[in-house]
Each structure stands twice: as structure tokens, then as C-alpha cells.
Amino acid sequence: MNTPLRRLANVVLVMFVVLxxxxTWVQYLQASSLDSDPRNVRTLYREYGxxxxxxxxxxxxxxxxxxxxDAFGYQRTYSDGSLYxxxxxxxxxxxxxxxxxxxENDALTGRGDQLFFTRIRDLLTGRRPEGAAVETTILPAAQKAAYRGLGDQQxxxxxxEPSTGKILxxxxxxxxxPNKLATHDLAKAGAAYTKLANTEGNPLRSNATQEIFPPGSTFKLVTTAAAVxxxxxxxxxxxxSPRVLQLPQSSATLQNFGGESCGGDQxxxxxxxxxxxxxxFANLGMDLGDDALRAQAEKFGFNTPLAIPMNVVKSVFPPDLDQPSTAQSAIGQRDVRATPMEMxxxxxxxxxxGTLMKPYLVDTIRSADLSVVSKTQPSVFSTAVSSQxxxxxTQMMVDVVQHGTGTAAQIPGVEVAGKTGTAxxxxxxxxxxxxTAFAPASNPKVAVAVLVEHGGSLGSExxxxxxxxxxxxxxxxxxxGR
Incomplete structure (x- = not known):
């Protein structure tokens, strides 16, 4: 009898150890991930409470x-929802x-590390916890101008702001x-999400930061930078600068927009x-080589993760290019891809x-009593090119706007530097x-990139x-302010 009892005891002991x-695994090691999981109903009730x-x-x-x-306590509301x-x-x-x-969920819920002492104060005083305010760098006039300008186009x-990296x-x-998704009517919220997810252009994903596109001729700024x-x-x-370029190792040719001459053979x-x-630029790219183009692109931020604090999809300059691929990449085509943020x-x-500042969208986080919890300090992302x-x-981009393909960006009394792209x-x-452009050229206050997908209202024209x-x-x- 002792042997069967010992075996049973061992089995029970193993079961206790496993249990x-x-x-321990669920309550300690997985506690943080389970607590932050958006599907955790207890977390939702606590947050909405x-x-x-x-x-x-x-x-x-x-x-x-x-x-x-209702059971949740608070509901999120948005003013100017589509605009922002x-x-x-x-x-x-x-x-x-x-x-x-x-x-910024931790700050908005009041659970962020920087709000630790605020939570202790609320606990000791019996004050109801409140989330922190997230103050952005957005300039309403610029946001509205951009939104109106794009209109119904995707x-x-x-x-x-070039000197700081503030996103205006x-x-x-x-x-x-967002109000249609924030409703506490679960059926309506689910239906709204499904409709948006199936809408052409997928409004739920930001074209500015979460999608990458061929940058076309705006990438010629990177190629020019590498050359200089x-x-x-x-x-x-x-x-x-021939009218038609025969690509090496290939039967393919490359020509200029509309098959036009650039003004001569050179x-x-x-x-x-x-x-x-x-x-x-295709000739120039092949002369420089793909390694030089890639190195220059990476100094501008390509192939590097970025958070503003939302994660921005990496813009891509591909590896290991042959000569024809290098020629096409030098003009922002082939497999080169960029976000509008990158351009x-x-x-x-x-x-x-020549100094690239890290872009950021959050200026200040304030606790419920309006005291400053954190404030973003501008920081250098990289030295993209020399000051020379x-x-x-800059002067070459000014010439683009004054005499070239970018004349529609001219502003009386303001020198604008820019570059067009048709990808x-x-x-x-x-x-x-x-x-993509910046102005005033001699004392820049703003740098901007605009993408209109598939030509917008003009289509193929x-x-x-x-x-x-x-x-x-x-x-x-x-x-x-003009």
C-alpha cells in the first residue's frame, strides 16, 4: 500500500507545483500585459470609471x-473629429x-510612471483619480489649411517646425x-468600425504615418544631397541628360516626364x-552607386524606426541593388517607399x-491640477548633410519654385524652397x-510634405x-499668418 500512496502523493505534489x-505566471509575469490588453473588460471598466x-x-x-x-461612467467625445x-x-x-x-494611454488614464506621486496624493486625500492632459504641438490654422486643401482627395x-521638430x-x-467608435452602444460601435475598415482608403490607418508610397521625384533631393x-x-x-536612357544589363529604357528633353544632352x-x-538623376544615381544613395537616405531617416510618440512605419531604401534598379531608385521609383512624414x-x-531634429507631436503633459508632468525637449535625430x-x-529648391516645376507654390514676398514629385x-x-517644401528659405519656420494619391481630382493628368x-x-x- 505504501508504494501506491507515495505515487499518488507525488502526482498530487506535481499538480500543486504546476498549479x-x-x-504565478498569470498573476505576476503576465499581469502587466493582461492589464493593458484592450480586451480586458475589467481594465475598461476601471479606465472608463x-x-x-x-x-x-x-x-x-x-x-x-x-x-x-451607464455602467462605464465616462464616454469619450471628440470635437472636429475628422479634422484631428x-x-x-x-x-x-x-x-x-x-x-x-x-x-499616450498611460498618461491619459493617469497610470503613467511620471504620475506616480499624483496617484499617491489622490489615494491619501481620497480625490477621484483623473487622467493627465496631453497638449499637442499642432497649429490649428495649419491643420485646417491642410485638411481643406486635400478636401475629398485621398x-x-x-x-x-525645422528648428525644433514640432509637428504643426x-x-x-x-x-x-471618432465619436461613432466611442459610443457605448456596442453594436453601433462595432458596425461603425467595420464600415470604416471597408471604406476605400481605410480611414482608420493614417496615410501620413502608417502607409508608405513611392516618393517619385521628391526623392531627387536625397540623390542631390548624396552627390554634393x-x-x-x-x-x-x-x-x-539624354531624352531616353538605355538602362544597363536590361532592355528597358527610362525617359523624362512626357518624353521631353531636359534642355540638352547635358x-x-x-x-x-x-x-x-x-x-x-538616373545617370547620377548609377554613378554614385546604391550604397551612397542608401547611406544618404538613412541620414534623412529612411530604414529607421520612429515614434512621435505614435509609431511611424519605416520608410524604405532597399538593399543590394543592381544598376537598373539603382537608376530607378535614384528617382524615387522601383522599391523606394516613403511616408509623408519622412519627406x-x-x-x-x-x-x-543639415541638422534633422526628431519630429514630435506631444509638447506637454499636465496633471489634473495643471502642473507640468513632462515637457518634450527638442533633440537631434541626425546630421543629414553639411551646412554648406x-x-x-536650399538655393536649388528655391530655383525649382521660382523657375521650375514648383511655381504653383510661389508666395508673394516669401521665398519658398520646394520640390515636386509625380510617382x-x-x-x-x-x-x-x-x-515638399520649406519657407521662408532664408529663415525657415515650416517644412511641409503633401501627398495626393493617384492624382486626386486630376487623375492621370x-x-x-x-x-x-x-x-x-x-x-x-x-x-x-498670411
Whole structure:
């Protein structure tokens, strides 16, 4: 009898060990992830039972919590919901949270580490916990100008203050009304999410930060920077610019927009940028090589993760390119992909004398008593180019707006530096229209990138100069108060 009892005791002991291990795993090791899981109903009830902090633009709450008479206690409401949807995202009982509602959830709920002493104070005084206010860097005039400019077209606008990295405008269209997702009517909230997820252009994903696109000729700024930084080229260096370029190791050819000449069999680097000469930049890219182009692109932020604090999809300059692929990549085609955020960063770095500041969207976090919990300090992301190269690129971009493809961005009394882009996409679809710029050229206050998908209202007839440049102009004017 002793042997069977010992075996049974051993089995029971093993079961207890397994049980204790499972409990420890769930209650301790998994506690944090389970607690933060948006599907955790207990977490939702706890969060909704306290007032969530507001998301603030220029002193006005664009996302706030109001008391309601239901099991949750508070409901999220959004003013100007579509205008700021790429900034705030949504906070939903059914569908979780996105954008700043997700990235700053700990602050908004009051659970962030920086709010530890506030929580202790509330516990000791019996004060009901409240979330912190998240104050953004958004400038309402710039945001509205970008949103109006895009209108019913799919696309995005990003505007950055070059000297600090402050994001002044962040717009993605189509936008959406977060209030429809924030409702406590679970059936309606679920139906609203499904409808938006199935809408053309997927409004729930920001075109400014969560999607990547071929940047087309706006990428020629990166190629130009690589050329000047190499020490082998100046703005006056002449480059071969045939009407049609035969790509090596291939039967394929590359030509300029509309099959046009760039002004001769050779043009200066400046003239190539001014008229956006494809064949010249393809030749230039092959001369520099893919490693030089990639290294320069990475100094501007390509192939590097970024959080603003929302995560931004990495822009891509691909590895291991052959000669034909390098030629196409040098003009922003092939497998080169960029977010509008990235192309705004390219202009911002040039505008700031070659120093790229890290973009950021949250300026200050304040506790419920309005005391400052944290304030973002500008920081350097990278040195993209030398100050001399930045100065030369600036003058070349000014020439683009004054005499070249970007004349639609001209502002009387303000010197604008810019670059157009018309990026080919899938066969049978109209090209994307791009424009990136900064102003005033001599003392930059804003750098902007505009993307209008598939040519917007002009479709296959669109160019970056015709469609995207006027939107950038309106945003610059808004920032400058004109």
C-alpha cells in the first residue's frame, strides 16, 4: 500500500507545483500585459470609471471625457473629429484605441510612471483619480489649411517646425468621426468600425504615418544631397541628360516626364533638379552607386524606426541593388517607399542647415491640477548633410519654385524652397502627386510634405506641381499668418 500512496502523493505534489506555477505566471509575469490588453473588460471598466485626460490643441480639448449614466461612467467625445482623427485616433469600448489615444494611454488614464506621486496624493486625500492632459504641438490654422486643401482627395499632409521638430500639422484623408467608435452602444460601435475598415482608403490607418508610397521625384533631393556630399559634384556640375536612357544589363529604357528633353544632352545639377530630369538623376544615381544613395537616405531617416510618440512605419531604401534598379531608385521609383512624414523630414533637415531634429507631436503633459508632468525637449535625430550642402540644396529648391516645376507654390514676398514629385504606381492607375517644401528659405519656420494619391481630382493628368504644391502653399501661408 505504501508504494501506491507515495505515487499518488507525488502526482498530487506535481499538480500543486504546476498549479502554483500557472498562477504565478498569470498573476505576476503576465499581469502587466493582461492589464493593458484592450480586451480586458475589467481594465475598461476601471479606465472608463475615471475621467480620461483630454487631448489638447492650442488650449482647446479636441478629445475629452464626459460623465454618462451607464455602467462605464465616462464616454469619450471628440470635437472636429475628422479634422484631428489622424492625431487623436479613437478610444472605443469595442475596438480599443489608436494614435495618441493609444500612444499616450498611460498618461491619459493617469497610470503613467511620471504620475506616480499624483496617484499617491489622490489615494491619501481620497480625490477621484483623473487622467493627465496631453497638449499637442499642432497649429490649428495649419491643420485646417491642410485638411481643406486635400478636401475629398485621398492623401496626407505633414508640417514640421525645422528648428525644433514640432509637428504643426498632421492630416490624413479620408478622415473619420471618432465619436461613432466611442459610443457605448456596442453594436453601433462595432458596425461603425467595420464600415470604416471597408471604406476605400481605410480611414482608420493614417496615410501620413502608417502607409508608405513611392516618393517619385521628391526623392531627387536625397540623390542631390548624396552627390554634393560626395565632393564630386556641385550645383554647376554637368550631367548627361539624354531624352531616353538605355538602362544597363536590361532592355528597358527610362525617359523624362512626357518624353521631353531636359534642355540638352547635358545639364547642370541645378537645372536637372529645376526641371526634374529623370534621365540625369538616373545617370547620377548609377554613378554614385546604391550604397551612397542608401547611406544618404538613412541620414534623412529612411530604414529607421520612429515614434512621435505614435509609431511611424519605416520608410524604405532597399538593399543590394543592381544598376537598373539603382537608376530607378535614384528617382524615387522601383522599391523606394516613403511616408509623408519622412519627406517632410527631408525638407526639414535641409531647412535646418543639415541638422534633422526628431519630429514630435506631444509638447506637454499636465496633471489634473495643471502642473507640468513632462515637457518634450527638442533633440537631434541626425546630421543629414553639411551646412554648406544644405545651403546649396536650399538655393536649388528655391530655383525649382521660382523657375521650375514648383511655381504653383510661389508666395508673394516669401521665398519658398520646394520640390515636386509625380510617382508612378501600379499599371493602369494614376500617379501619386507629391510636393515638399520649406519657407521662408532664408529663415525657415515650416517644412511641409503633401501627398495626393493617384492624382486626386486630376487623375492621370495630375502632377505634383499642379495638385500638391497649392496645398503646401496654403499650409505655409497658414503657419506664417498670411
Amino acid at each position: 502554483l506555477g500557472a498562477v 475615471n475621467a480620461r485626460g483630454p487631448i489638447v490643441v492650442a488650449g482647446k480639448a479636441v478629445a475629452s471625457s464626459v460623465k454618462v449614466d 482623427s489622424a492625431v487623436t485616433g479613437f478610444y472605443s469600448v469595442v475596438n480599443g484605441r489608436t494614435q495618441l489615444e493609444q500612444a 492623401g496626407a499632409v505633414v508640417a514640421i 500639422a498632421l492630416v490624413s484623408t479620408p478622415g473619420f468621426d 556630399e560626395s565632393g564630386q559634384y556641385t550645383p554647376d556640375t554637368k550631367i548627361d 545639364v547642370t545639377l541645378t537645372q536637372a533638379l529645376v526641371v526634374s530630369c529623370n534621365t540625369a 517632410a523630414m527631408v525638407s526639414a533637415a535641409i531647412a535646418n542647415g 550642402t544644405a545651403a546649396e540644396l 508612378q504606381t501600379a499599371d493602369g492607375k494614376a500617379p501619386h502627386a507629391w510636393f 495630375a502632377t505634383g506641381g499642379a495638385v500638391a504644391a497649392p496645398i503646401a502653399k496654403a499650409v505655409i501661408e497658414a503657419v506664417l
